[in-house]
Amino acid sequence: MSGGLTENITCPVSPLTFGPCAPVGRPRQTDPVHIALSRAASVVTAVELEESGHELARHELDARALAPWIREREADHPRWVWNDTAHWYPSLLAAGVRISRCVDLRLCHRILRRAASAAASELASAPRGGWDSPARPPESPTTSAMLFELEPPPVDDDPVAEWRRQREAVEGSARPGRLALLLAGESVGALVAAEMRFAGLPWSHERHDELLTELLGPRPTVGRPAKMEAVLARVRAALDDQEFSPDSPVELVKGLQRAGVRATSARSGDLKQLTHPAIAPLLEYKKLSRLHSANGWNWLDEWVRDGRFRPSYVPGGVVTGRWASDGGGALQLPRQVRGAVIADPGWTFVVADAAQLEPRVLAAISGDTAMARAGQSQDMYQGMVDSGAVETRPQAKYGMLGAIYGGTTGESGRMKPRIERAFPRAMEYVEAAARAGERGEVVSTWLGRSSPPGRGDSYDETASDAQLMKLRNDARGWGRFTRNFVVQGTAAEWALCWMGSLRRRLWEVGGGDGAATELTARPHLVFFLHDELIVHSPIRLAVDVSTALRDSAAEAGRLLFGAAPVEFAITVAVVDRYDLAK
DNA sequence: TCGGAAAGCGCC
């Protein structure tokens, strides 16, 4: 099998960068296509490199002159090579400079260090060094001076040497096209993460406060909000216990037992099984309490400023390649508060969601044509019903989720034989990934991101991750992890490609390089949630943005899977409030 | 008094 279409596209500049394909002024043979940046104190060194890696020129710049210099050089759309996007890009954005492509060396290093397809490379076998350390925190005026004095940059910090090592690792790998696409996707993701934080998600402080007041009562200066207190009073009355304490799981269970209720845990799901008049108000209390503590007024004060929610995203923060977030809980925004996400006047949101992304990804990576056929429908689960594989949509949904997650009980367990019969290649694929995990082997995504080493391997990279360590000691549990890894991880790769393609298209919709306006004056990404994107757009461009979203989804499918007959359907909604999208 | 672990629940 080939690496998809990625090897076949001809383009003056590599398409694997998610940058413009036909730059103004086609590069001459000696034009630099990469510019590597490094910094020592206030001096920035910029090294211009040919595609071959040959050094063309070297400049030393004062750090304060960097942004205008980059703006000027950006006309040729070089790839900016730097250690951490999160270190360099925020200050450029603040100076009004948007770049089209980069190589985030640390994110790429992390992938290559572990990639099974590049295991023979010098990079993979080198001792751990500075590039294996976590990213240096972005400079902040209060801490940077101190940190830099205490921790001098590691000696192997040279971005040019590292870039060459990475290029060798990719070129010598079993799947150079796929790995190159993965690294390009990871890097463009880092650009998007910085841009989304810079732009912020439009958030109405006023509407959020109204929502909280409706549900909880007015903000109290001390103690519980009035409506929470009232619900708690109903719980206490039903238990005939004025001392009942709902906020500690231990106390909650004890309190219920004192009243003769056979509770063994404080989990909502378990409480729901019980029949007692106190249960309904108690569940209601827990719901309100969660909202109050996680996304209440304190959250609003801390995270929403000047009408924008600016969380910090962590590209590649999850072992599977999904993003994580660091503060603000951007990836867990409860539906309850999404009504506070309101577009600016004259602007709107274009909200797009990849429909049944993981099942479609499974059809593609396993080459299961029957499953791919079901995916010709906009609604893949309905397509599975129409093909006769199962009788109802819920059967299709839980059957598929069971296949992907390794479920054995309930409806998903019951559906397993039928799914196996209808989609044998897909099931064989995930079963093989699970067995490999149980044996302690490494598995890899379609583009080549490899799972952490399995059981029995004396490898300490993730030793600090308690959850992974626990899972690793449970063969079946680790098998479920690797089974899910190949699907979730490849879905994350599709999403990166979708986002990278969209980013380039949005820039064009906004006028391309000809329009000398800043990022937030054009349609721009403001939110990303695994398989969902939100674009904040001037109303008059919403149709073009919708088209760009669909074209990007199709392009992502082609980039990963070439001509494979798998459709990646998305739903698109143009709304001025996020909660209206679904 | 502080910090890590566990419980619980939000998102996909």
Next chain:
DNA sequence: AAAGGGCGCTTTCCGA
């Protein structure tokens, strides 16, 4: 409604 892989965040608990 079901099953359950991946996370982050808040609160409580408990021991150093």
